[in-house]
Amino acid sequence: MNLQILGCAGGIGGSEPYTTSLLIDNDVLLDAGTGLSRLSLEQLVAIDHVFISHSHLDHVAGLALLMDAVFGKRSKPVTVHATAEVLHALKTHIFNWIIWPDFSTLPNTEQPSMQYQEMQAGSTLTLGERVITSHPVDHVPGSVAYWVRSADKGFLFTGDMASTPALWENLGGQAGLNMVIVDCSFPNAEAELALLSKHFCPAALINDIAAVPAGIEFYIYHLKPGQEAQIMAELGQNKDRNFKALKIDDHFNF
Secondary structure, three states: OEEEEEEOEOOOOOOOOOEOEEEEOOOEEEOOOHHHHHOOHHHHHOOOEEEOOOOOHHHHHHHHHHHHHHOOOOOOOEEEEEOHHHHHHHHHHOEOOOOEOOOOOOEOOOOEOEEEEEOOOOOEEEEOOEEEEEEEOEOOOOOEEEEEEEOOEEEEEOOOOEOOHHHHHHHOOOOOEEEEEEEOOOOHHHHHHHHHHOOOOHHHHHHHOOOOOOOOEEEEEOOOOOOHHHHHHHHHOOOOOOEEEOOOOOEEEO
């Protein structure tokens, strides 16, 4: 299983210019931020499944443009997986014929170009040799993390989140969890803003993952533009873990 980072920024204008989208092999996306705009038309057409962690614009904006790009070029619909709350938000606020066409009814309801599949938090879906399990996290309603594995290796993509002890209790010690991609959006000086917006700052993240085995690698994503160096420096003050900033075009094999 191959993982490619298409976008991982917490906004535009910073050192990482594309928002969150992760490509698994050539056919699965985790989130659909502006990072997927880096794919060619041929690569976009190959995408069969999109797993959405939550409904915020920086994680779903590319989905609308993806569907426009591949319309009429595929023999089967793109399947969008998410919790009921997230699917409701997509249907109500984006694919509503006001913001964007409803591709679940185009070209018709019998042969749509996009279909929704509810994935309850805590459920598991198998796609070939890849196994994807969702877990609820504290962010906006319906937010989930995704634990993705193939054979005996895998990674956890948290999506955006604040303190969620149950996530680490349930998954932190799982066999085969080699890497965590986790949100840390604000420096410690903005801890109040991080708490209000349900994101991590370094101190809160370090406290939350205290029980996670030290051998698991942590890659930080969703750093706010202009604050990337400060956030990583504050994380680096903790000598018990080696935090790394996630970058576009990072590749990982599992």
